Amino acid sequence: MVGVIRFYRPKNIKLVKALNQYVWDSYGRKYLDTHNGNGAGFLGHHNKYVVKSIRDQLEKIYVASIMFDTDILEEAITSLGSILPKYVSHVYFLNSGSEAVELGLKVARFLTKRSKILYFTGSFHGRTLGALSVTWNRKYRYGIDGLDLRTIHLPYNNAEYIEKIDHRDLAGVIVELIQGEGGLNVASSEFISAIEELRDRTGSILIIDEIQTGFGRTGYRWLHEKYNITPDVLLVGKSIGGGFPVSIVALNNGLDKELPAGFHGSTFGGNPIALAAIKGSIKAFIKDNVVDRARSMGTVLNRRLYDDLVEKGIVKRVKGMGLMLGIEVGRRVEEVIDCLQRSGVLALRSGETIVRFLPPYMISSEDIDHLVASVERCVSRPA
Ligand SMILES: Cc1ncc(COP(=O)(O)O)c(C=O)c1O
Numbered sequence: 032m033v034g035v036i037r038f039y040r041p042k043n044i045k046l047v048k049a050l051n052q053y054v055w056d057s058y059g060r061k062y063l064d065t066h067n068g069n070g071a072g073f074l075g076h077h078n079k080y081v082v083k084s085i086r087d088q089l090e091k092i093y094v095a096s097i098m099f100d101t102d103i104l105e106e107a108i109t110s111l112g113s114i115l116p117k118y119v120s121h122v123y124f125l126n127s128g129s130e131a132v133e134l135g136l137k138v139a140r141f142l143t144k145r146s147k148i149l150y151f152t153g154s155f156h157g158r159t160l161g162a163l164s165v166t167w168n169r170k171y172r173y174g175i176d177g178l179d180l181r182t183i184h185l186p187y188n189n190a191e192y193i194e195k196i197d198h199r200d201l202a203g204v205i206v207e208l209i210q211g212e213g214g215l216n217v218a219s220s221e222f223i224s225a226i227e228e229l230r231d232r233t234g235s236i237l238i239i240d241e242i243q244t245g246f247g248r249t250g251y252r253w254l255h256e257k258y259n260i261t262p263d264v265l266l267v268g269k270s271i272g273g274g275f276p277v278s279i280v281a282l283n284n285g286l287d288k289e290l291p292a293g294f295h296g297s298t299f300g301g302n303p304i305a306l307a308a309i310k311g312s313i314k315a316f317i318k319d320n321v322v323d324r325a326r327s328m329g330t331v332l333n334r335r336l337y338d339d340l341v342e343k344g345i346v347k348r349v350k351g352m353g354l355m356l357g358i359e360v361g362r363r364v365e366e367v368i369d370c371l372q373r374s375g376v377l378a379l380r381s382g383e384t385i386v387r388f389l390p391p392y393m394i395s396s397e398d399i400d401h402l403v404a405s406v407e408r409c410v411s412r413p414a
Contacts, residue, residue: 040365042377044057044372050077051393052391052394063376064391065378065379065388065390066389067391070243071268072270072274073246073269073392074274074319075393076274076391080311080312080314081274081312084307085304088103095302103303103310104303104306107307107310110309111313115265115281116265119284120285121282121286122281123279123280124306125277125280126276126299126300128156128162128266128278129156130297131278131279132157132242133157135203135205135264135266137161138203138238138280139202139203139238139264142290143202143234143235145200145201146200147200147201148164148180148181148183148205149185149203149205150183150206152185152186152213153187153210153214154166154187155213156205156207156240160178161180164179165205168213187213187222188219188222190219190221193225193226193228199233203238203264204226204229204238206223206237207239208239208255209243209254209351210381215350215351215355215356215357215385217350217351218258220258224260230263237262237263238263238264238265239262239264241255242266243269243355244355245267245268245271246271246321247322247325248325248389249351249353251353252322263286265282266279266280267280271312273308273312277305319392324392324393325353328392328394335403339407340407341358345406345407346358346360346406347359347360347361350381350385355389357388359384359385364383364385367410368386371405371406375405
């Protein structure tokens with residue numbers, strides 16, 4: 032018998048089907064899915080545009096390296112061109128967020144010929160060795176200390192420290208605008224402006240990690256556009272594949288020219304089915320007005336969590352933005368998450384004290400009623 036290595040705490044339910052914002056277990060129980068495949072299912076399960084695009088591509092060709100021209104490559108690029116910020120001139124396709132982070136770090140080091148990377152307290156950028164070395168929480172590197180990358184870290188959301196440092200050996204800065212795994216802290220504009228100013232002052236590379244915040248999740252197409260900053264490297268993952276494993280590294284105009292052939296590669300990156308998933312996701316994104324819907328339902332969810340739970344002293348506060356929200360509960364987070372699951376709501380944690388909700392954009396008012404009532408019951412029940 033072979034088993035899966037238990038890196039994760041088992042959920043002890045077997046999921047057998049899914050549609051839109053819901054999943055069902057083997058006993059026929061229905062759940063509101065705000066766990067959402069770690070946030071990748073933002074477009075909902077069985078999104079019709081994603082399914083059609085993948086199905087159509089399966090009939091054509093599903094194994095081809097990105098070295099070859101294919102119709103789906105052209106189509107995915109054209110679709111991306113319609114939603115990526117204007118400063119982006121080139122993209123590279125990979126399979127997971129961590130892989131995108133690795134390429135971002137390599138680009139920073141190669142282009143600057145320096146090696147030091149600045150990251151921030153509370154950050155999470157993935158679990159491969161490079162990504163881990165810019166991930167703050169030591170629990171993720173348990174037993175493998177002494178990572179090789181040269182890094183420094185500074186407090187998140189503190190512009191003063193950044194203004195003071197004079198790192199001429201800085202290759203790059205990597206930052207999340209909302210710390211998805213690290214407690215849903217939202218970056219302040221002063222902090223982000225200070226980072227941009229540091230980039231300009233040191234000639235380093237600014238890497239914005241929108242793997243969790245990007246593609247409408249926060250009620251903005253790309254959250255960095257709200258901050259009015261221009262990264263050199265933008266990292267995208269999770270939702271952009273409609274649940275299919277894809278990630279994208281997008282480069283600011285012209286940077287691609289400095290990267291030589293053979294600098295990076297991936298067997299599966301840009302696989303035709305992955306490209307079809309991206310194409311279908313972008314169609315859904317535009318046709319279903321995903322950004323507007325995420326923003327308006329995010330406002331409703333935020334208000335309900337605040338009015339019904341914070342105001343009544345049931346939870347301490349609401350954190351996050353759009354449909355990337357969490358609540359600070361004054362008791363063990365895992366207990367609340369398990370109770371929510373029994374009540375028909377799948378959720379995640381963020382940091383040590385936050386229960387996080389990453390629902391698909393089509394979450395309804397009735398779902399929100401159910402979620403809020405479930406939280407109230409789970410947080411108030413005796414330990
Ligand atoms: C901001 C951020 N960066 C990187 C990653 C790593 O992505 P993946 O798990 O797809 O490797 C994550 C995953 O949660 C993330 O939230």
